[in-house]
Amino acid sequence: MNDPINVLTLFLFNIVLINIPLLYGTVGEIVVEKAGSLDLGVEGTMAVGAIFGYLAGCAANSMAVGLLVAFLAAGLCGLLFALLTVSFQANQNVTGLTITTFGLGLYFFVGKGMGERWPAMAGSSALMDGFAALEIPLLSKIPVLGKVFFSQNLLVYLGIAIAALAWWYLNFTKTGLRLRAVGENPGAADSVGVNILLYKYVHLIAGSGIMGLGGFYMALNMSGSFEGSNCWINGYGWIAIALVIFANWNPVLAILGTLVFGFFNTLQIYAGALAGAFPGGLGWLNTVPAQLFKALPFIITAIVLIASSVHKREGSGQPAALGLNYFREER
Amino acid sequence: MKNRQPLFHVVKRESGSPGRQALAYVAAVALALAVGAVLLAVQGVEPLTFYKQMLTMGIPGSRYPWRAVENFIKLFVPLLIVSLALALAFKMRFWNIGGEGQFIMGAFWAGVAAMKLGETLPRPAMVLVMAVAGALGGGVYGLFAAALKVRFGTNETLLTLMLNYIALYFLQFFAETKAGWNFFLDPQSARPKFAKFPASAQMITIPIGPFNLNLSLVIALALCALIFAYLNYTKRGYEIAVVGDSPNTARYAGMKVGKIVLRTIFLSAALIGMAGAFHVSSAGVMSASPTNDVGWTGIVVAWLAKLNTAGILVAALLITVLQFGCQTASTTYPAIDANFANLLQGVILFIVLAADFFTRFKLVRRKEAAK
Numbered sequence: 001m002n003d004p005i006n007v008l009t010l011f012l013f014n015i016v017l018i019n020i021p022l023l024y025g026t027v028g029e030i031v032v033e034k035a036g037s038l039d040l041g042v043e044g045t046m047a048v049g050a051i052f053g054y055l056a057g058c059a060a061n062s063m064a065v066g067l068l069v070a071f072l073a074a075g076l077c078g079l080l081f082a083l084l085t086v087s088f089q090a091n092q093n094v095t096g097l098t099i100t101t102f103g104l105g106l107y108f109f110v111g112k113g114m115g116e117r118w119p120a121m122a123g124s125s126a127l128m129d130g131f132a133a134l135e136i137p138l139l140s141k142i143p144v145l146g147k148v149f150f151s152q153n154l155l156v157y158l159g160i161a162i163a164a165l166a167w168w169y170l171n172f173t174k175t176g177l178r179l180r181a182v183g184e185n186p187g188a189a190d191s192v193g194v195n196i197l198l199y200k201y202v203h204l205i206a207g208s209g210i211m212g213l214g215g216f217y218m219a220l221n222m223s224g225s226f227e228g229s230n231c232w233i234n235g236y237g238w239i240a241i242a243l244v245i246f247a248n249w250n251p252v253l254a255i256l257g258t259l260v261f262g263f264f265n266t267l268q269i270y271a272g273a274l275a276g277a278f279p280g281g282l283g284w285l286n287t288v289p290a291q292l293f294k295a296l297p298f299i300i301t302a303i304v305l306i307a308s309s310v311h312k313r314e315g316s317g318q319p320a321a322l323g324l325n326y327f328r329e330e331r
Numbered sequence: 332m333k334n335r336q337p338l339f340h341v342v343k344r345e346s347g348s349p350g351r352q353a354l355a356y357v358a359a360v361a362l363a364l365a366v367g368a369v370l371l372a373v374q375g376v377e378p379l380t381f382y383k384q385m386l387t388m389g390i391p392g393s394r395y396p397w398r399a400v401e402n403f404i405k406l407f408v409p410l411l412i413v414s415l416a417l418a419l420a421f422k423m424r425f426w427n428i429g430g431e432g433q434f435i436m437g438a439f440w441a442g443v444a445a446m447k448l449g450e451t452l453p454r455p456a457m458v459l460v461m462a463v464a465g466a467l468g469g470g471v472y473g474l475f476a477a478a479l480k481v482r483f484g485t486n487e488t489l490l491t492l493m494l495n496y497i498a499l500y501f502l503q504f505f506a507e508t509k510a511g512w513n514f515f516l517d518p519q520s521a522r523p524k525f526a527k528f529p530a531s532a533q534m535i536t537i538p539i540g541p542f543n544l545n546l547s548l549v550i551a552l553a554l555c556a557l558i559f560a561y562l563n564y565t566k567r568g569y570e571i572a573v574v575g576d577s578p579n580t581a582r583y584a585g586m587k588v589g590k591i592v593l594r595t596i597f598l599s600a601a602l603i604g605m606a607g608a609f610h611v612s613s614a615g616v617m618s619a620s621p622t623n624d625v626g627w628t629g630i631v632v633a634w635l636a637k638l639n640t641a642g643i644l645v646a647a648l649l650i651t652v653l654q655f656g657c658q659t660a661s662t663t664y665p666a667i668d669a670n671f672a673n674l675l676q677g678v679i680l681f682i683v684l685a686a687d688f689f690t691r692f693k694l695v696r697r698k699e700a701a702k
Contacts, residue, residue, distance in 0.1 A: 038488070040428075084681065088688035093426050093488055094634045095684060097627055102677025108670035113374040115666060235496075242493060289508060295500035302493040309485040323488070329341060 005144070007277035011270045012148040018221065019262030020159045021046070021233075024214025025240030026247060026254040027163045031207035032078070033244060034170060035200050036183035038323040039081055040096030042211055043237025044103020049074030049212020050232050051107050054219035058119035063130035063154075066216055074212020075205045077103060082204040086197060089325050104231055111226045121224030130154060131220040155217050162210060166251040179203055183319030186326040196326055211237070239265075242301035245308075249317030261297045268293035339694040355686035356635075360649070363678040367671070376664055384663060385656035397542035399659070405613050406623070407651040408547045409434070409606045413629035414647050415558050416602035418638040419595055422562070423575045427596065429476060429491025430603050430626025432498035433469035437604025438611045438621045439502055440468030442528075445612070446514050449529030457531040458546075461608045469604015470597045472498065477596035481589040495626065506619035515617055525617040534612040547609040554602070559640040571595055603629075628654075631680055650676060 025042050032039045039045075052073035057066020077099055084090040111118070121127055131153050139150040169176040181189040182199045190196050218232045243261055247254040267274075268290045275285040308316060368378035388403065390396045413430050420427035427433075441461040449457060476494060479485040505515050509523045517526035536543035562568040570591050573581045578588050606625070611617055632650055636642030653672040661668040 040488075040492075080681065084684050088685050089692070090684035090687065091634070093428060094630060094680070097428065097630055098677050098680045098684075101624075101627060101631065101673045102681070105670045105672070105674030105677060109370065109374075109667070109674055112666045112668070112670075238492070238496065241489070245489060289504050291500040291504040291507065294503075295497050298493040298496040298500075302490060302497065305490050305493070306479055306483070306485055309479070309483040327341075329343070 004277040007270075007273050009144050009147050011266060011274060012144065013151075014270070015259060015262045015266045016148060016152055016156060018266055019258050020156050021214040021217045021221070021236050022240055022243060022261060023159045023163055023254060023258040024217060025211050025237055026243040026258065027159075027166050027251045028207040028210035028212075028214070029240055029244045030170075030247070030249055030251055030254065031166060031203050031210065033249060033322055034180055034183045034319055035203040035207075036186060036319050036321040036324065036326070037081070037085060037200065037204060038092050038096065039078075039099070039204070039208070040093060040241065041077060041081060041099025041103065041208075041237075042240050043233055043235070044100035044107075045074045045077040045208050045211045046103075046215035046218070046233045046237050046240075047107040047231055048077055048103045048215070049209075050215030050219040051110055053212065053216035054121075054224055055110075055114075055119065057127050057216070058121070058124045058224070061124050061126045063126050066127065066130075067213060070212040070216035071209035072212075074215065075209035077212075078205040078208025079201070081208065082201045085325060086200045086204070089327060092323055092325065100237070107231055108228070112228055114226070118226055119224070121220065127220060127224070155213075155220070159214070159217070160255060162213075163251045163255050166210075170251065180319070183321055186321055190326075190328065196328075200326075211240070214240075239297050242297055245318075246301055246304055249319070261300075264293050264296040339696055341692050342695045344691060344693050352690050355683065355690060359679050359682035359686060362682050363675050366678050367675050370674070371667070374666060376667065381660060381664060381667070384660040386652065388652065388656045389659040389662075395541075397540075401543060401545065403651065403655050404545050404548050405610075406655050407647065408545065408551045408613075409610045409623070409625045410628055410632060410651055411551045411644065411647040412554060412606035412609070413603050413625045414632035414636070414643045415554060415640065416599045416606070417629045418633040418636070418640070418643060419558070419562075419571070419602075420599040421633055422571050422638055423592060423595055425477070425480070425592060425596055426488040427473065427476075427491055427599060428488055428626070428630060429473060429494050429600070430629050431622050431624075432491065432495035432626070433473050433600045433603040434607040434610075434622045434626055435495075435498040435502050436472040437465035437469035437607025438617065439498075439505075439607075440604070441465035441608030441611055442515060442617045445528040445532035446526070449532040452531060454531040454533075454535060457529075458535055458612060461532060461612050462605050465608025466601040466605040469607060470601030472604070473600020474593065474597045477593050477600075481592050499620070502621075503619050506617070525619075527616050528612070532612060533615045534609065545613055547613060550609070555640060555644055562640065567591075567594070628676070631676055635680060635683055 025046055028045075029039065029042055049070040053066045053070025056069035057063065060066075081095055081099055084095045085092050133151045133153055134157070136150040140146040142150070170180060171177075178189065178194050179199055182194060182196055186196050189199075214236070215233060218234075218236065222232050239261060243254060243257045246261070247257040267285070271285040271288065271290070271293070274282045364382065368382070371378040371381055388399055390399045393399060413434065417427060417430055441464050444461050444464040445457070448460060452460060472494065473491075476485070476487050476490045479490065480487045505513060506525065507523050509516060513523075515525055517524045535546040537546060537549075538544075560568075562571065570581070570586055573584065573586065574588055574591050581588050581591070603626070607621065610621055614621075628650060632643060632646045635646040635650075650672075653675055654669055657667065657669050657672040
């Protein structure tokens with residue numbers, strides 16, 4: 001039970017299991033930001049995707065329905081954001097924050113309204129099976145790493161696949177490159193015939209939909225138990241916004257970033273166990289306040305933000321027109 | 332060559348008409364309440380009964396109606412001050428979304444002052460010291476982001492966002508760490524629990540019959556008038572308007588833009604910090620999450636009011652009625668609580684943001700393309 005290698009393996013395993021929703025949120029936000037829009041509504045969008053995806057998944061007893069509804073419900077938040085900021089030229093910061101307020105309000109309103117009718121995840125065999133660990137043949141037999149990376153559930157692999165796909169899309173496809181042009185200089189993209197409106201709408205909806213999948217993941221990881229005081233998303237949406245910066249707007253680096261942020265996030269849970277298993281090397285972990293681990297993702301991101309503005313690097317992935325509305329008549 | 336063009340194109344209006352705007356607001360609130368009514372009905376709650384209870388905030392028929400008013404004021408004052416302060420920053424297009432963090436820092440330093448000096452100072456002096464400590468705590472925290480923005484062009488939206496959470500966990504460290512040096516906690520309690528402030532650190536109240544008027548309300552209303560005058564009748568207020576309109580114009584006119592930004596953001600964050608000080612002083616005790624989301628809601632209020640000082644007073648009142656009303660109504664309807672207020676708030680702002688478009692722009696029919 002207290003075998004040090006077991007504790008370490010479980011710790012590493014949980015870094016991946018607990019934090020993959022961050023990856024979904026981050027990749028979704030990268031897609032949105034590459035279109036030049038800063039959506040601060042990640043937390044609310046994930047919450048909306050989570051609750052509707054979970055309820056639909058339970059009602060239909062189907063993983064696919066849950067994923068689809070989570071994507072669509074969160075996509076609607078993206079549509080709302082696009083409608084207000086792209087078509088109606090509303091301020092992006094204010095609109096995004098309002099989506100968070102609204103989304104969390106809706107989450108609790110729906111959840112509390114369900115009351116006794118709230119479905120238990122145990123009642124849905126499809127969700128239970130769909131979220132169970134999948135052991136990849138051979139690879140899962142590797143000591144430590146097999147458990148950590150190759151005995152995870154389906155949604156972990158899906159998240160990593162989406163991140164890789166987004167990276168390929170943004171770097172190697174014509175539409176992906178055009179999208180980046182929209183985020184860098186919409187006026188120039190417009191003048192060569194890129195349909196700005198269409199690009200923004202599609203990617204804002206798709207990016208938000210990906211965030212919603214992350215919300216659905218969190219619902220399943222919390223075994224679908226609804227609490228009146230704490231939202232499932234629990235601040236992951238805000239960390240995702242930070243991770244976008246840390247990953248320099250690169251979906252593949254976001255996988256790495258998720259593991260780095262996830263390391264601290266999980267350390268606060270496992271600090272005691274690790275200190276117990278390795279009293280010589282890691283005993284000091286017990287003396288570090290848990291709040292420092294919680295704050296670390298934000299501290300690191302603040303430092304990255306400041307450092308990257310002090311040294312204006314060449315390769316910064318931040319879209320030049322991020323947060324600015326595009327008004328065609330003022331080209 | 333294809334020559335398809337949309338039938339309409341969008342043109343900026345020369346000036347918005349106030350009548351049209353007022354109409355948009357009334358419509359937004361009415362529409363939001365209608366959306367809310369549908370949602371309530373779906374949940375099996377009679378919408379009209381709920382709204383009646385929400386809007387009266389449980390005051391009529393209560394045995395202690397003044398208690399409700401006192402609690403309403405405790406919710407209203409922080410929101411009003413924070414919204415006013417945020418509007419100052421937004422007027423310069425400085426996206427201070429760090430209201431939460433600045434409020435927490437204000438509350439924290441006011442708490443330090445209360446616990447360290449509370450026994451030694453008389454009440455008026457103590458309340459003043461707490462206000463100053465809170466203002467400095469919040470102000471310096473905001474100034475940090477502003478200085479980086481001015482010096483290096485650091486993105487202030489994202490930086491102030493990060494600073495919110497750093498402040499939150501900083502405060503939680505003091506809330507949850509039981510140790511001999513931690514003067515915030517109640518030494519009698521085995522579990523970490525904030526100690527009550529000494530009596531002299533409690534906010535001054537002015538008794539009017541059975542009702543105790545919270546001094547911070549008087550200060551907040553005075554601040555409203557002061558900020559209105561500052562923005563409209565002083566040179567510094569004028570500078571804020573010019574910088575917000577165009578930093579280049581301001582530079583050309585010989586204004587020191589960096590200095591103006593630093594000064595204004597310090598003022599904005601200091602006011603937010605002071606609101607944090609008032610809040611903990613009114614509560615008489617620290618809290619691990621003192622903000623009640625006022626840093627976020629303040630953004631909604633400032634935006635609803637179009638950063639207009641008088642408008643902020645009205646919008647802050649409206650949002651507080653929503654929040655406090657839902658809180659009191661939830662005693663009868665346990666399934667519906669303050670979150671319903673957030674939901675309504677969101678819908679109102681969505682509609683106002685959409686309606687803004689039609690007050691700022693107009694659709695013009697395209698002329699027939701020349702053949």
